[in-house]
Amino acid sequence: MTERPLQEPTLLLLTALADAPRHGYALIQEVAAISGGRVRLRAGTLYGALDRLLGQGIVRVESEEIVDSRLRRTYALTDAGYTLLTAEADRLRTTAREADRRIGLGRPGSVVRPAQGGAGA
Numbered sequence: 001m002t003e004r005p006l007q008e009p010t011l012l013l014l015t016a017l018a019d020a021p022r023h024g025y026a027l028i029q030e031v032a033a034i035s036g037g038r039v040r041l042r043a044g045t046l047y048g049a050l051d052r053l054l055g056q057g058i059v060r061v062e063s064e065e066i067v068d069s070r071l072r073r074t075y076a077l078t079d080a081g082y083t084l085l086t087a088e089a090d091r092l093r094t095t096a097r098e099a100d101r102r103i104g105l106g107r108p109g110s111v112v113r114p115a116q117g118g119a120g121a
Helices: 008-017 024-034 043-055 079-106
Strands: 059-067 070-077
Antiparallel strands (some): 059 070
16 A cells, blocks of 8 residues: 655655754744745644644654743654655655656657666666
8 A cells, every 4th residue: 555645744844853853843943944935834733733643653752841831842753754754755756756857858859768667677
């Protein structure tokens, strides 16, 4: 069974957690930075996604502390989260390579490149 592609906000959240655990506000900032400002998560959207990912075992709570009388949770990827992000990155690279190949085929005067993989590869 093939996994469904990740929605962009989920992909960006997992990417933001791939190199270090982060708390909610840091995740909002990191997602904006990774997306070049195209995606700006609101707190409700972020915490809804984190709750869903926690329930799926994709992220975990790394730590909790009280800051200014409020609970601050720091989130991290689980092994399953790293596996999912790796698979999604591979899927996107494969799609991008094929898009590049087909773009090249569609341009006048372009050199035809065979697809990678498949029989005879």
